[in-house]
Amino acid sequence: MRNPLSLHLRSARLVYDGVPLFENLDAEFAAGRFTCLLGPSGVGKSTLLRAFAGLAEVGPGAVSPELPRVAWMAQDDLLCPWLDALGNVTLGASLRGEKADLAKARDLLAQVGLADRAGAAPHELSGGQRQRVALARTLYEDQDVVLMDEPFAGLDAPTRWRLQELAATLLAGRTVLLVTHDPREALRLGHDIRVLAGRPVKLGPVLSPQGATPRALDDVSLLAMETKLIGEIADGAA
Ligand SMILES: Nc1ncnc2c1ncn2[C@@H]1O[C@H](COP(=O)(O)OP(=O)(O)O)[C@@H](O)[C@H]1O
Numbered sequence: 001m002r003n004p005l006s007l008h009l010r011s012a013r014l015v016y017d018g019v020p021l022f023e024n025l026d027a028e029f030a031a032g033r034f035t036c037l038l039g040p041s042g043v044g045k046s047t048l049l050r051a052f053a054g055l056a057e058v059g060p061g062a063v064s065p066e067l068p069r070v071a072w073m074a075q076d077d078l079l080c081p082w083l084d085a086l087g088n089v090t091l092g093a094s095l096r097g098e099k100a101d102l103a104k105a106r107d108l109l110a111q112v113g114l115a116d117r118a119g120a121a122p123h124e125l126s127g128g129q130r131q132r133v134a135l136a137r138t139l140y141e142d143q144d145v146v147l148m149d150e151p152f153a154g155l156d157a158p159t160r161w162r163l164q165e166l167a168a169t170l171l172a173g174r175t176v177l178l179v180t181h182d183p184r185e186a187l188r189l190g191h192d193i194r195v196l197a198g199r200p201v202k203l204g205p206v207l208s209p210q211g212a213t214p215r216a217l218d219d220v221s222l223l224a225m226e227t228k229l230i231g232e233i234a235d236g237a238a
């Protein structure tokens with residue numbers, strides 16, 4: 001059984017170029033749930049994720065102090081061009097000087113549908129396949145907290161759909177923060193959805209659509225929510 005942690009920020013503060021991006025920002029994301037973060041470009045979504053990864057300095061004690069190592073998946077798949085798919089899945093272990101668990105890595109590649117591509121270099125893979133390698137690498141890290149920054153942006157619709165399904169299934173029970181610019185993706189994957197707006201940034205109320213994830217999106221009530229979310233994101237950009 002997993003014992004996931006909630007994520008919180010307390011009075012976070014971060015100033016870029018003399019203008020606060022975070023000012024007295026409080027935020028809490030529930031344990032064991034998939035939270036999707038939406039908001040206009042430049043609002044601070046990536047910076048919020050980086051704060052939880054320890055990559056943005058938001059003030060002493062502002063980030064949950066008990067936060068363990070987190071798994072991170074960026075929009076740019078960040079695969080090492082000189083390593084094959086298997087080597088990329090086990091990159092974290094290599095960087096930490098640990099012996100890689102190759103059986104586990106192969107099993108994860110099989111789970112993302114790349115059993116026969118373990119020896120392929122990134123340039124031999126399609127964009128969707130590279131993102132699947134990145135997803136396998138994220139899963140290899142087997143962390144209770146997973147941060148994903150626009151992980152499926154730029155993929156064609158069927159590939160995105162399949163990867164969303166994999167992520168929902170394989171990351172169930174973990175505390176996941178997923179940044180997306182796509183309200184539909186948020187409605188498909190999010191137990192909770194938050195919209196970020198303004199500078200300094202504020203988080204909107206928690207929206208928790210009904211139904212198990214990944215949602216099929218053929219429900220009219222989800223369409224109404226999509227329209228509402230698009231409006232909120234547009235207002236935040238104004
Ligand atoms: N290292 C940095 N130095 C200065 N400004 C930054 C830095 N990182 C981000 N910013 C600024 O902070 C704001 C939020 O950036 P970001 O979190 O990347 O937005 P989002 O992911 O929502 O598009 C933007 O205005 C961006 O230009």
Ligand SMILES: [Mg+2]
Pocket residue numbers: 045046047149
């Ligand atoms: Mg970003």
